[in-house]
Amino acid sequence: MQINELKEYIKENSYLIYEYINSEVLKGIGKINHDYFLKLIEDIFEKQSYIKIDELNINPNIFPYYIFTLLLGKGKMDYTSFRNETINFSEINKEASVYYNYARFTLEDDCLCIDLMQTKIGGMPIAEDIVKFSKKIPIKNDGLEKFIKKS
Numbered sequence: 001m002q003i004n005e006l007k008e009y010i011k012e013n014s015y016l017i018y019e020y021i022n023s024e025v026l027k028g029i030g031k032i033n034h035d036y037f038l039k040l041i042e043d044i045f046e047k048q049s050y051i052k053i054d055e056l057n058i059n060p061n062i063f064p065y066y067i068f069t070l071l072l073g074k075g076k077m078d079y080t081s082f083r084n085e086t087i088n089f090s091e092i093n094k095e096a097s098v099y100y101n102y103a104r105f106t107l108e109d110d111c112l113c114i115d116l117m118q119t120k121i122g123g124m125p126i127a128e129d130i131v132k133f134s135k136k137i138p139i140k141n142d143g144l145e146k147f148i149k150k151s
Contacts, residue, residue: 030089065112068105075105096133111136
């Protein structure tokens, strides 16, 4: 798929992509707010301030997972920024009983990884971030297209 075709596909199917993210990607973990999702789509296609999509790093089926790695241009967000207006991870909070400062989203080994991170211990800077909790969500490489065809 060419980049312009991909962008058109995403624009045309944005509501179904939103539904797919909540029902299949974040199933049992949380929910992305519809207005926040629309803002992300707008940032990707209109503002394009920090987000680059090309056919080398994305296809329509991976996009619902990839969108999380685009948050703030680095796939990382202060955990206090997650709330009902953005992404509600109430279910992941039940699983994670550790202190964390931010969440990092990456695509690794055919999975979307959500890592809850800690940046400091006792006020002292540390060389590397400490992963306090990690959740891997398997990527369905043909899931979105099947979901859209069913709808």
